[in-house]
Amino acid sequence: MPELPEVETTRRGIEPHVLGERIAEVIVRRRDLRQPVPRNLRAIRGRRITGVGRRSKYLLLAIDDGCTLLVHLGMSGNLRVASPADPWKTHDHVGVTLANGRQLRFHDPRRFGLVLRLRGDPMAHRLLAHLGPEPLGDRFTPAHLAAACATRTAAIKSVIMDARVVAGVGNIYASEALFRAGIRPQTAASRLSSPRLARLAAAIRTTLADAVRAGGTTLRDFLGADGRPGFFKQRLFVYDRKGEACRVCGTPIRQAVIGQRATYWCPKCQR
DNA sequence: ACTGGCTCCTGAGGGC
DNA sequence: TGCCCTCAGGAGCCAG
Numbered sequence: 578m579p580e581l582p583e584v585e586t587t588r589r590g591i592e593p594h595v596l597g598e599r600i601a602e603v604i605v606r607r608r609d610l611r612q613p614v615p616r617n618l619r620a621i622r623g624r625r626i627t628g629v630g631r632r633s634k635y636l637l638l639a640i641d642d643g644c645t646l647l648v649h650l651g652m653s654g655n656l657r658v659a660s661p662a663d664p665w666k667t668h669d670h671v672g673v674t675l676a677n678g679r680q681l682r683f684h685d686p687r688r689f690g691l692v693l694r695l696r697g698d699p700m701a702h703r704l705l706a707h708l709g710p711e712p713l714g715d716r717f718t719p720a721h722l723a724a725a726c727a728t729r730t731a732a733i734k735s736v737i738m739d740a741r742v743v744a745g746v747g748n749i750y751a752s753e754a755l756f757r758a759g760i761r762p763q764t765a766a767s768r769l770s771s772p773r774l775a776r777l778a779a780a781i782r783t784t785l786a787d788a789v790r791a792g793g794t795t796l797r798d799f800l801g802a803d804g805r806p807g808f809f810k811q812r813l814f815v816y817d818r819k820g821e822a823c824r825v826c827g828t829p830i831r832q833a834v835i836g837q838r839a840t841y842w843c844p845k846c847q848r
Numbered sequence: 849a850c851t852g853g854c855t856c857c858t859g860a861g862g863g864c
Numbered sequence: 865t866g867c868c869c870t871c872a873g874g875a876g877c878c879a880g
Contacts, residue, residue, distance in 0.1 A: 579873065580873060580874090611875090611876090649874080649875095650873095651874060651875090652872070652873060652874055652875095653872085653873080653874095689874060704876095738874095738875095747873060747874070748873060797872075798873090799873070816873095839871085
């Protein structure tokens with residue numbers, strides 16, 4: 578479910594409720610996520626949350642003992658601000674109760690998500706160390722994208738979904754950015770000219786920034802920290818629109834599988 | 849060094 | 865209604 582805009586929406590949603598707050602209790606109802614929730618997670622009890630950050634699709638809660646709570650939402654996860662008195666839903670796996678009477682609930686039916694407690698520099702952790710530049714940051718430039726694509730024969734869509742090339746671009750926004758750039762998703766990355774890649778880099782930026790502004794995309798089950806859906810779905814040009822008319826030229830949107838993932842494009846607008 | 853394929857898991861939706 | 869099949873927003877790991 579969540580790509581970068583959904584994770585950023587979650588980050589912004591929880592930040593005002595948790596920043597500076599003391600952790601009163603940690604409740605773990607299920608440990609068997611993508612990696613087991615560590616036994617020492619409870620060590621954050623009594624500590625304070627000093628920062629709410631994001632890297633790629635990971636949320637990083639800085640704790641005042643120097644460790645970091647690393648949260649990944651996987652395909653079906655969400656993190657919401659609840660009351661400790663709220664009934665626990667079936668797939669609410671972890672709860673972090675705060676001194677202000679709020680409780681962060683980690684909910685994840687498919688359990689592809691992750692809750693870890695990291696010591697030391699989180700960016701040095703093996704899950705984060707290999708990540709490429711943030712697409713909304715200064716280090717993601719046309720030159721960077723061109724260098725990454727120069728030697729790669731894989732489909733451009735697969736390349737922009739490679740987190741080592743650029744972090745946080747998932748299946749929805751890869752198709753959307755390629756539409757905005759006028760590039761067919763199956764084109765071999767190395768065959769794209771510099772101007773076209775520059776246009777793609779800009780499209781990745783604007784697509785993600787627009788989606789963040791709309792509170793992310795809710796296709797089926799994404800909810801922000803306040804339990805509300807995102808509204809970017811109404812603005813999708815191609816994703817999940819197979820057979821429907823292109824919003825620009827009216828041609829039916831096509832769908833195919835690239836790298837095991839459903840991919841959508843307009844055969845007229847994208848060359 | 850890349851590339852494509854497989855895997856984890858649950859639930860929703862379509863077809864019959 | 866109900867059952868069965870397919871597919872889903874991620875991403876690490878594997879063999880070739």
